[in-house]
Amino acid sequence: MCIVAAMAAKTVRKAPAKASKSVKSKAKPASKAKLPADVVKADPALFDPLTPGEIADALRTLTEDRRVASMTKVGRYRVICTEPLVVKPPHLMAGHRLARVVAYDYASNRAVDACIDLDAGVVADLQLDKSQPMLSRDEEALAVSIAMIDERVRSKLAMGDMPQATLHYWGRTKADISYERRSAAVTFGRSDGHASLIAIVDLIDQQVIQVVPAEQW
Amino acid sequence: MSNVIQEANWKFHWRLTESAGIMVYLADFKGRRVLWEGSLPYVTVDHQRELDVDDQVEPHGPWWIPLGTRTIAGPVRVQSFRGGVELSANFVAGPYQYQQLWRFHDDGRMCPWLTILGPGVHDQHTYHPHFRFDFDLDGASDDAFERYEEGRWQRVEREGWFPYSGEADDSGNVWRQIDFGSRASINIRPHSWDDAEVFAIRYHDGEWAPFSPRSAAGSQPFPAGYVGDETIDGEDVSLWYVAHVHFDQSFPYTAGPWIRVEGLS
Numbered sequence: 001m002c003i004v005a006a007m008a009a010k011t012v013r014k015a016p017a018k019a020s021k022s023v024k025s026k027a028k029p030a031s032k033a034k035l036p037a038d039v040v041k042a043d044p045a046l047f048d049p050l051t052p053g054e055i056a057d058a059l060r061t062l063t064e065d066r067r068v069a070s071m072t073k074v075g076r077y078r079v080i081c082t083e084p085l086v087v088k089p090p091h092l093m094a095g096h097r098l099a100r101v102v103a104y105d106y107a108s109n110r111a112v113d114a115c116i117d118l119d120a121g122v123v124a125d126l127q128l129d130k131s132q133p134m135l136s137r138d139e140e141a142l143a144v145s146i147a148m149i150d151e152r153v154r155s156k157l158a159m160g161d162m163p164q165a166t167l168h169y170w171g172r173t174k175a176d177i178s179y180e181r182r183s184a185a186v187t188f189g190r191s192d193g194h195a196s197l198i199a200i201v202d203l204i205d206q207q208v209i210q211v212v213p214a215e216q217w
Numbered sequence: 218m219s220n221v222i223q224e225a226n227w228k229f230h231w232r233l234t235e236s237a238g239i240m241v242y243l244a245d246f247k248g249r250r251v252l253w254e255g256s257l258p259y260v261t262v263d264h265q266r267e268l269d270v271d272d273q274v275e276p277h278g279p280w281w282i283p284l285g286t287r288t289i290a291g292p293v294r295v296q297s298f299r300g301g302v303e304l305s306a307n308f309v310a311g312p313y314q315y316q317q318l319w320r321f322h323d324d325g326r327m328c329p330w331l332t333i334l335g336p337g338v339h340d341q342h343t344y345h346p347h348f349r350f351d352f353d354l355d356g357a358s359d360d361a362f363e364r365y366e367e368g369r370w371q372r373v374e375r376e377g378w379f380p381y382s383g384e385a386d387d388s389g390n391v392w393r394q395i396d397f398g399s400r401a402s403i404n405i406r407p408h409s410w411d412d413a414e415v416f417a418i419r420y421h422d423g424e425w426a427p428f429s430p431r432s433a434a435g436s437q438p439f440p441a442g443y444v445g446d447e448t449i450d451g452e453d454v455s456l457w458y459v460a461h462v463h464f465d466q467s468f469p470y471t472a473g474p475w476i477r478v479e480g481l482s
Contacts, residue, residue: 039357040250044221044230047242047254080428081235086242087422088253088357088453102428115423125423132431134236134283165282165311170431172278180434185280187311187338195312195338214338217264217277 039088043095046086050099055082058099058116065123068105068112076106078136085115093117093124102133104182106204132170135184139203140166143184147199150208153188161188161196169200177202177209189214222295224302225323231304233293236283236428237349238317238331239306246325249481251403253351255329257284257317258439259430261345264338279345281430282310284317300324312337318471325478331460335468344462346472347430347440351420351455352403354396355481360454361395362417373417376449378441380414381407389475392417394454401480411460411472416440420453 050058059079063072071077085100087093096119103112111133115125135143144163147153164187171179182203189195198217200210221230229244229252238257245251261281282288290309295302301322308315314335320328331346354360363370364379365386370393373379385391390404392415407413418424424443432442440457460472 039253039353042243042253044243047230047232047240049232083235085423086254088353088420091422093422100423130433131429132433133428134281137287165313167280167282167310168429168431169280170278170434172276176276176278178278189312193312193314193336198338212277217338 041089042086046095046097047084050082050084054097054099054118057118057121058082058101061116061118061121062101062103062112062114062123062126065114065126067123067126067128068114071103071105071107071112074107077103077112078106078138079103080133080136096120098124104133104136104139106182109182109204132168132182135166135168135203139182139184142206143186143201143203146201146206147186147188147208150199150211152211153197153199153208156197156211156213157188158196160190162191163187164189164193164195181205183209187214222302222304222321224297225300225321226325227302227321227323227327229321231293231319233286233289233306235285235287238284238308239293239304239319241304241319241329244321244327246478247481249355249399249401250353251327251478251481253353253357255319255348255350257329257331257346258349259347260284260315260331260333261347261430262313262337263343263345265341265343279430282313283428284308284310284315301326316469318473325481327476327478328473329476330471330473332469332471333462333464340465342465344460344472346460346462348458348460348473349440349455350458350476352394353453354394354401354403354478355399356396357420357453359397359451361397361450362392362454362456363395364392364415365390372450374448374450376416376418376444376447376454378414378416378444381412388477390477391415392456394456397451399480401478404477404479405456405458406475406477407458408460408472408474410462410464410470411474412463413458413460413474416444416457416459417449418443418455418457419447419449420455424455 080102085098099116101114113127117124169185187195188197195214240256242254261279288308290307293306303320316332318330389406392405394403
């Protein structure tokens with residue numbers, strides 16, 4: 001992930017020099033003074049789930065960034081996930097409250113992976129690439145609704161078959177449309193858990209592209 | 218319920234993630250830091266039907282659903298057992314049912330496991346649970362990674378993919394991470410039926426589960442996509458333990474390694 005390289009580049013290997021102390025202060029042993037801040041002093045609160053306000057703050061900050069202006073303006077994006085991100089000392093942002101926002105921009109068919117520094121109110125890192133993050137809950141629900149109204153799916157459902165789960169799917173070879181296009185697999189079956197039918201949904205064109213009996217999957 | 222547990226010589230924090238199951242973080246054993254963060258980023262499932270034609274390629278790719286807030290069934294449980302404490306949670310997604318476990322023993326053992334309960338879509342499938350560990354044994358840096366090979370422990374210089382070759386030390390350990398300063402070690406013993414492999418990758422901030430095993434089309438999936446040519450000897454290292462569970466019908470099956478901390482007084 002590019003976000004890694006960008007963040008890694010900001011890592012400092014040495015602790016920043018402190019302002020000179022009063023002459024009265026005792027000099028510390030050299031070996032101690034050279035020790036960088038380490039993970040043992042990490043603040044556990046930085047790992048805490050983001051509050052609704054922090055999530056809103058992160059998304060507001062991201063959508064104001066000019067680099068994703070086209071995504072925001074067109075409005076065909078889905079927020080996949082917003083979770084806390086904690087970086088280790090001696091990274092410059094160690095100790096900051098960070099949010100990682102992952103979204104999928106349907107207007108450009110690209111993933112948006114952003115690190116928001118909530119303390120500073122800035123987008124600390126932003127990567128736009130062709131990776132395929134997991135499905136958002138909205139996309140899962142959309143896939144089900146698309147599959148449910150498809151005639152090929154409806155004609156193959158047995159009595160009692162219901163949508164069971166929506167999985168993030170990708171094709172193994174270029175012959176599969178889902179190799180490059182964002183796709184979901186909706187499993188249908190009975191409430192006891194056994195699957196009977198698989199419908200592959202192309203989320204970009206919002207159509208069912210494969211219908212396969214579960215035993216032939 | 219507090220998300221800090223202090224019991225059986227361990228102190229650790231946990232939280233339920235959006236996609237990586239129960240994450241354990243800032244774990245200390247006997248007052249010394251062992252783990253920065255450990256989680257179960259993804260469980261992918263392949264389906265391999267028996268095809269009639271030899272050269273025919275299985276047409277369907279893998280799929281996965283995140284284990285986390287949207288698939289959890291019931292609460293995260295914290296239970297003491299004789300000599301330790303464990304966390305457990307069930308996850309259900311249609312035909313897939315899992316139970317994630319984190320077990321901590323007072324002798325330094327730690328067991329991050331996943332029980333696969335089935336039934337799945339059909340019997341011809343392989344489950345690939347991916348566990349990620351960022352061990353910071355007595356601090357983040359000055360670590361080395363070793364694998365047991367040709368009858369002895371061998372230092373690994375560069376990041377890479379290290380499958381279980383069938384060789385193990387007398388305790389069954391196949392991989393270990395060593396801290397130069399304390400000489401303490403994290404020993405990893407795979408389950409013999411896990412068909413396990415470990416990816417050892419130099420740590421970079423932000424390089425944890427990118428909410429998907431799927432990188433760009435045509436590129437390596439994660440964690441293989443992280444492997445480059447960076448040196449890991451003496452650096453901060455993160456490890457991915459990937460199991461490949463081929464059992465067709467014999468569920469439940471519990472995948473995951475035994476991990477033991479040694480040398481921390």
